[in-house]
Amino acid sequence: MPKRVVPEAGRRRRRPTKQGQVLTHQLIVETALRMLREHGAAGLTARRLGLALGADASTVYRYFRGMDDLILAIxxxxxxxxxxxxxxxxxxxxxxxxxxxxxxxxxxxxxxxxxxxxxxxxxxxxxxxxxxxxxxxxxxxxxxxxxxxxxxxxxxxxxxxxxxxxxxxxxxxxxxxxxxxxxxxxxxxxxxxxxxxxxxxxxxxxxxxxxxxxxxxxxxxxxxxxxxxxxx
Known part of the structure; x- marks a missing residue:
């Protein structure tokens, strides 16, 4: 069964990430695009994306049902x-x-x-x-x-x-x-x-x-x- 995606207002972090940013759907997509440009498809994983965002990898799944859902958003x-x-x-x-x-x-x-x-x-x-x-x-x-x-x-x-x-x-x-x-x-x-x-x-x-x-x-x-x- 696919993971339940929490609406944007409900999944927004109450405090910034280590990079001082508040996570949003758009920020994750833009960061994933940058990672693809720099590292290719093999370099885009939830763990690496979490590191790039300064957040835990599991945070990505509050915005997307999985990595394929993120690919469609890209x-x-x-x-x-x-x-x-x-x-x-x-x-x-x-x-x-x-x-x-x-x-x-x-x-x-x-x-x-x-x-x-x-x-x-x-x-x-x-x-x-x-x-x-x-x-x-x-x-x-x-x-x-x-x-x-x-x-x-x-x-x-x-x-x-x-x-x-x-x-x-x-x-x-x-x-x-x-x-x-x-x-x-x-x-x-x-x-x-x-x-x-x-x-x-x-x-x-x-x-x-x-x-x-x-x-x-x-x-x-x-x-x-x-x-x-x-x-x-």
């Missing part, structure tokens, strides 16, 4: 980062492009957390609000509901898939990431035209592009397809 916090300050322009395509880039940027700002959370469905307030916003943009543009849902599905999955892919690269140790990047210059760019004519012909372009995220290009392609459908 996922929802990243979506909150993505949506903060966003305002509709009234142009559906510009609005969706901005939302997609914001989601991608928010996850890449926390690559370790992105790898851990981007595949999760939380049902928490920020995620629900973001989904409502995206569907509202599509329905407001004139897409029938079935098409709005189909494009929403492709849009959000594309955003999250590229977030995981690009975040996983950023989360690699620096030496491994640099070695991967050098492969395009040291291997692909040196393949002879006699055996690999297509790679040899495009090698300079491959070297220039392949270490950068292609998400903006993929996003534009998806939006162009949606725009063509709306025109038809």
């Amino acid at each position: 996922a929802d916090e990243l979506i909150a980062h993505a949506m903060a300050g966003w305002r509709s322009t009234g142009d559906w395509r510009s609005d969706l492009r901005e939302l997609g880039l914001r989601i991608h940027h928010a996850y890449l700002a926390h690559p370790q957390a992105a790898v851990l959370t981007a595949s999760r469905v939380t049902g928490l307030p920020n995620e629900v609000a973001a989904d409502e916003t995206i569907l509202g943009v599509l329905r407001g543009a004139g897409f029938p509901d079935a098409d709005a849902v189909r494009i929403y599905h492709a849009f959000i999955d594309q955003s999250l898939a590229f977030s995981i892919l690009d975040a996983a690269t950023l989360a690699l140790p620096a030496a491994a990431r640099e070695a991967d990047e050098e492969v395009w210059r040291d291997t692909y760019a040196r393949l002879p035209a006699a055996t690999h004519p297509n790679i040899a012909a495009t090698a300079p372009l491959l070297v220039a592009r392949m270490n950068n995220s292609v998400y903006p290009t993929a996003l534009d392609m998806l939006l162009s397809s949606a725009a063509a459908q709306l025109t038809r």
